Amino acid sequence: VRTIKLTIAYDGGSYAGWQFQPDRPTIQATLEQAWNQVTGEHVRAIASGRTDAGVHALGQVVSIDTDTRLPAERLVAALTANLPADVAVVAACDARPGFHAIRDAIAKRYRYVIHDGDVRDVFRRNYAWHCHRRLDADAMHRAAQPLVGTHDFRSFESAWPSRESSVRTVSEITVRRLPHEPTIIHTEITADGFLYNMVRAIVGTLVEVGRGARDERWPAQALAAQDRSVAGPTAPPWGLFLLEVWYPAEAVALPSRAAAESVDG
C-alpha cells in the first residue's frame, strides 16, 4: 500500500465541518469524492483534526492510503480541478506507508482573526469576528502568556471531558495587530494538541481583557480554576483558521528518501 500526504486549504463557510455526515456537505466527503473522480478509488481521507462547521484551513494535512500509481505531484492539479472553488489541494507528496495524519501529528498552529473597526467589513464577514469596540491587543498578548506551557486546559474545553486527558502543551501564543491592516488582530496559538473549541474559548477569554471588561491576570486565573464556566465565551467559528500541522520527519519521509538523506550521517 502507498500513503499520500496532502496539504489542503478550505473556506469552511459552506460546510458542516471536516468529518463526514450523511446528507450534509463536509470537507471529508468533498475530498473523497474528488479523489474518486481522479483515481476511481473509494478511499478514507484522514485529517490531522476535525475542524468544526464554519472553521477554515490554510494548511490542513490529510493522509490517504491508496493503490493509485499517479505521481504525487500530479495530484495537486488533478484533485483541485475536481474540487469546488472553496477547497483546494496545496501540496501532495508520498509519505512513509502507514503515515497517519492524526496519530503522527506532533504540533499544530491555529490563527484566530478579529476585526475591531467601527463599521463591519463586508469582505471579512465570513473570515473574522467583528468586535465593535476597539481592543487592546498588547494587553491580550500579555494576558495570554501564562497559558504557554504544559497545563490542564479544561477551562477552555467545550463539553469537558471530551478526551482522556485535558493536559496540553502550548508552545506559543501571540496576539498582534497587523501593521498594514490596523483594524485586524491575529491570535496565533501553537500546541501539541487542542481540546474541543480550545482556541475559540481562549480567544473569547482574551477579548474580555482586550475590551477592558477583565484585567490581564484573569485568563491565568481562569486556567487555574479548571472550570469552563469561569473562562470567557467561545468565539465564533468563522474567525478560526488551521494554519499548519507538524510531523516528525521519520513519520513522513519515505524509507528510500530517508536512507538517501542519511548517507552522510
Added chain:
Amino acid sequence: VRTIKLTIAYDGGSYAGWQFQPDRPTIQATLEQAWNQVTGEHVRAIASGRTDAGVHALGQVVSIDTDTRLPAERLVAALTANLPADVAVVAACDARPGFHAIRDAIAKRYRYVIHDGDVRDVFRRNYAWHCHRRLDADAMHRAAQPLVGTHDFRSFESAWPSRESSVRTVSEITVRRLPHEPTIIHTEITADGFLYNMVRAIVGTLVEVGRGARDERWPAQALAAQDRSVAGPTAPPWGLFLLEVWYPAEAVALPSRAAAESVDG
C-alpha cells in the same frame, strides 16, 4: 428638501449590480429597502456609477433626497443594522441640497486585484482574478503609463459607443505587487470618468503584457487603434473594487458649513 451623502461598501458577489432590476437582487434596491425600514420613506438612491454584477465597492458614494430628521451620524448604524451582511454604510453626512452623486463626481479610483499564485486561493475566489502564470507586474506598470492623460479610450470600452464621448482623462495608473502578499497584484486607476468595462479591459490588456504574450508597447498601440477588438480581453468582474469617488468641496458642503469654514478666508 435635505440631501444625504452616503459612503457604502459592498461585496457584489450576490448581486446583479448596483442598478434596480425587477426580480433580481441589486445593491440599489437593497439600500432603498433599508432606508425605508429606518425612515419609512420611499427614496431613490443615486450612486456615483452603476457597478456591474459581481463588482465590489469599498467607497461607493450615494446621494439621497429625504425629509427625514434623523441626524446623519445616526444613519450609519441604523442603515447598516437593516442591511444584509454583504452591504454596509461606512459614512453618512448632510450635503448641499441637490448634491447628486453622478453629476457632481469629478474623479473615481478603481482597484483591480489579481492573484498569480500557483494554486488557487480559496479565500480570494470571489475577490481576485486568478492568473495561473506568474505575471511581471513591473512590466505591466510600465506598459500602462502611456494610458495616463486625456485620450479617446474606445479601445477599452465594451459595446462602444455607449456614451456621447469616449474621451476620458486618466490621472494615474499603478500596478504593484503587494510587499506583504507576494502573489497579489493591485492595479489602481484614477480618472475623471470611466467607460463601460474600461478598467476590466485595461487590466485584461495589461495581463497580456504581464504574462509575456505581448510586449510593453502594445497597450499604447491598442489605445491608438481606437478599436476594441485590438485590445485584450475583459478581466472578470470579481476582481474589481470601486475604491473612492471625489467631489468638489462646494458640491458637497452645506452652505452653513461652507460659510463657517470660510471665516478665516
